[in-house]
Amino acid sequence: MKEPPFVGARFFMGSVTNIANRPFRRLVTGYGADATIGEMAIAKYVVNGGKQDLALIKRGPHDRIFGAQIVGGNPNHLAKAARLAEKYGADFVDFNCACPHQSVVSHGGGAVLLRRPEALVLQLDAIRQAVSIPVSIKIRKGFDEDDNVAQEVADIAQKAGFNAIFIHGRTKAAQYRGSCDWALIEQIAQNADIPVIGCGDLANGTDVLKKMPETHCSGFALARGAIMKPWIFKEIKEGHAIELDAEQRLDMLSTLVAYTLETFGKDEIGLKKSTDFLCKQLDFLTRYAPPSILGYELPMQERAPDWAPRSELEALWKCTDRENKIALLRRAGLPDPPEPRTISAAQES
Numbered sequence: 001m002k003e004p005p006f007v008g009a010r011f012f013m014g015s016v017t018n019i020a021n022r023p024f025r026r027l028v029t030g031y032g033a034d035a036t037i038g039e040m041a042i043a044k045y046v047v048n049g050g051k052q053d054l055a056l057i058k059r060g061p062h063d064r065i066f067g068a069q070i071v072g073g074n075p076n077h078l079a080k081a082a083r084l085a086e087k088y089g090a091d092f093v094d095f096n097c098a099c100p101h102q103s104v105v106s107h108g109g110g111a112v113l114l115r116r117p118e119a120l121v122l123q124l125d126a127i128r129q130a131v132s133i134p135v136s137i138k139i140r141k142g143f144d145e146d147d148n149v150a151q152e153v154a155d156i157a158q159k160a161g162f163n164a165i166f167i168h169g170r171t172k173a174a175q176y177r178g179s180c181d182w183a184l185i186e187q188i189a190q191n192a193d194i195p196v197i198g199c200g201d202l203a204n205g206t207d208v209l210k211k212m213p214e215t216h217c218s219g220f221a222l223a224r225g226a227i228m229k230p231w232i233f234k235e236i237k238e239g240h241a242i243e244l245d246a247e248q249r250l251d252m253l254s255t256l257v258a259y260t261l262e263t264f265g266k267d268e269i270g271l272k273k274s275t276d277f278l279c280k281q282l283d284f285l286t287r288y289a290p291p292s293i294l295g296y297e298l299p300m301q302e303r304a305p306d307w308a309p310r311s312e313l314e315a316l317w318k319c320t321d322r323e324n325k326i327a328l329l330r331r332a333g334l335p336d337p338p339e340p341r342t343i344s345a346a347q348e349s
């Protein structure tokens with residue numbers, strides 16, 4: 001691994017919209033994530049002062065090292081959003097040039113910048129000049145299926161004074177199809193003078209541990225691996241695979257429920273927000289298939305074959321419908337929603 005690592009961190013919780021919020025980042029920080037990156041914030045909305053958008057770039061009280069991620073295609077907005085991120089305690093600003101979503105790309109932001117080098121330079125310069133904290137760029141291999149512009153973009157970012165490159169080894173067009181091009185990631189890391197953090201398809205701690213002895217990357221960012229198995233960071237830190245049984249996963253979920261309620265509150269709005277988030281989170285947590293049943297650790301690109309639960313709780317963990325998710329969340333301590341308020345005749349008059 002290259003020395004020194006970006007912001008002193010080797011293992012990052014990657015940015016994951018709708019999941020990597022404060023409570024979730026607190027959970028993975030507890031499992032050993034060195035650094036956490038916030039959910040993507042659209043610079044224009046941050047600048048317009050949207051409360052929820054501003055919240056995305058603010059450091060949480062439990063983030064160890066926090067990167068605020070911004071996206072957009074307007075240098076003024078990006079510069080202002082970066083400044084606000086610095087003001088609200090971010091340790092670094094991550095500029096997302098990998099986002100594939102049409103709503104972002106059609107406004108000149110995200111992955112479209114991979115194919116617009118002149119516009120990219122303007123955005124990078126604006127962000128670099130706006131803040132004194134380190135800045136990183138998140139890129140993909142390219143835009144179209146056959147693109148490979150990562151080296152060109154990495155060179156541009158380095159020249160613009162960026163301090164690190166996060167790279168996902170797939171094109172925007174490929175989304176999540178095929179396997180992540182780790183040969184490309186390693187090549188970019190070998191050529192760069194700044195730290196390169198690789199991401200893509202790291203499903204288990206063992207995937208990271210295998211790469212570590214020979215990698216040129218200064219670190220790794222985990223996304224799906226961490227949202228399906230948040231204790232992946234513990235596996236990496238302890239250097240071996242860890243299986244949590246159904247009860248232990250329920251304990252983990254109880255911790256996440258407690259962190260979520262602490263963040264969003266227990267009133268009607270807080271409970272609704274908590275339930276929505278936790279159900280989304282459970283879409284990923286319920287994809288965990290115990291290696292002691294399968295006989296192997298599930299790789300990222302493989303769907304688990306059908307497996308037979310060994311207990312009633314394990315069966316709950318396997319089921320993905322909302323009713324089951326709510327049942328799991330109740331067991332994990334999420335309170336029932338308040339009864340709908342009824343207006344008495346006396347109140348009405």
Ligand SMILES: Cc1cc2nc3c(=O)[nH]c(=O)nc-3n(C[C@H](O)[C@H](O)[C@H](O)COP(=O)(O)O)c2cc1C
Nearest residue numbers: 014015016017040168199200201202222223224225
């Ligand atoms: C549900 C979901 C939301 C994501 N949101 C973001 C995001 O907001 N910003 C970002 O840079 N990447 C985002 N990603 C991409 C991941 O950070 C990561 O680059 C990609 O999933 C590859 O890594 P993985 O194989 O470890 O998942 C998201 C991925 C998923 C699955």
